[in-house]
Amino acid sequence: xxxxxVLIVDDDPEIAELLAAVxxxxxxxxxxxxxxxxxxxxxxxxxxxxxxxDLMLPDIDGVEVCRRLRSDERGKDTAVMLLTAALGxxxxxxxLDAGVNRYMNKPFDAEGIVRELxxxxxxxxxxxxxxxxx
Amino acid sequence: xxVGQLDAERIAKAVEVFAREAYGDRGLPNDRxxxxxxxxxxxxxxxxxxxxxxxxxxxxxxxxDGFAVRVGRxxxxxxxxxxxxxxxxxxxxxxxxxxxxxxxxxxxxxxEEFQKVRQFNQQLAGRIExxxxxxxxxxxASMLKDFLRRRREQLEAAGGTA
Numbered sequence: 001x002x003x004x005x006v007l008i009v010d011d012d013p014e015i016a017e018l019l020a021a022v023x024x025x026x027x028x029x030x031x032x033x034x035x036x037x038x039x040x041x042x043x044x045x046x047x048x049x050x051x052x053x054d055l056m057l058p059d060i061d062g063v064e065v066c067r068r069l070r071s072d073e074r075g076k077d078t079a080v081m082l083l084t085a086a087l088g089x090x091x092x093x094x095x096l097d098a099g100v101n102r103y104m105n106k107p108f109d110a111e112g113i114v115r116e117l118x119x120x121x122x123x124x125x126x127x128x129x130x131x132x133x134x
Numbered sequence: 135x136x137v138g139q140l141d142a143e144r145i146a147k148a149v150e151v152f153a154r155e156a157y158g159d160r161g162l163p164n165d166r167x168x169x170x171x172x173x174x175x176x177x178x179x180x181x182x183x184x185x186x187x188x189x190x191x192x193x194x195x196x197x198x199d200g201f202a203v204r205v206g207r208x209x210x211x212x213x214x215x216x217x218x219x220x221x222x223x224x225x226x227x228x229x230x231x232x233x234x235x236x237x238x239x240x241x242x243x244x245x246e247e248f249q250k251v252r253q254f255n256q257q258l259a260g261r262i263e264x265x266x267x268x269x270x271x272x273x274x275a276s277m278l279k280d281f282l283r284r285r286r287e288q289l290e291a292a293g294g295t296a
Contacts (some may be wrong), residue, residue, distance in 0.1 A: 011256065012260065014260075014275050015274060015275060015278070018275060018278040018279065018282065019278065021278075021282055022278060022281065022282060022285075025282070025285055025286070025289070056235065058252075058253065058256070085216070085218070085229070085231065105192075106218075106274065107218055107219075107220050107221065107227050107229065107273075107274040107277070108220075108221050108274075109220050109221025109222065109223050109225075109277065109281075110277075110278055110281040110282075110285075111221075111281075112221040112222050112223075113221075
């Protein structure tokens, strides 16, 4: 997974940066943004291999971010993992309908999210590796 | 032992930390002071009998249930302290549920006002979680920091990368 690009969209800058640091330890190249509209813009502009997306964002929520990505040719194949603090599954169907590939509960443990991300990318990423974006 | 590695004393301490941020130096208002009864609870059943404490049932078979304590804040009583399982581990972390997820269309009359409330809640939640961490209580951020520190030490000792 060395050099694979991951975009983290989380409204908590500290969590986003900590998660980016975790992913970088495992060889990923991580970029962070803190709102949904920036998430859509950066994802379409830089075409990361995967996006880790918080459900709760200050402008549009994570499901809406995914829906907008899927409606654009540049974002339709990107692997998307949605994070949410909701323990129930009320958002699950809405997320899957929007094209979310994987759903993970917050709080997440570091090794668990890396494992899920690797599985997600192995199952969905067909594009060849691209140079890291910084 | 009450909830994973968290005992009643630590949960009550977290309530006090939350209340200090949410209500200022006067701490919990009178109608929430009973939450400190958690300190004396010697079982999960007893803690769940305290008014304002609830179990958050997990929909995942392999995941432990979480808990919420309705501490509230000045002007917004529904805000909650959460005690949630940390991933697939047996650890728990403290956090904040702002309890303000409401699907309001942008043209709704209260939309702007509610956005301000949500923004305030989010900022307060951040302050509370930092205060938890400063008090030595586990949070999502503190667990990630601990992991990074341990992992870097392991890599340094091994002289390589992941």
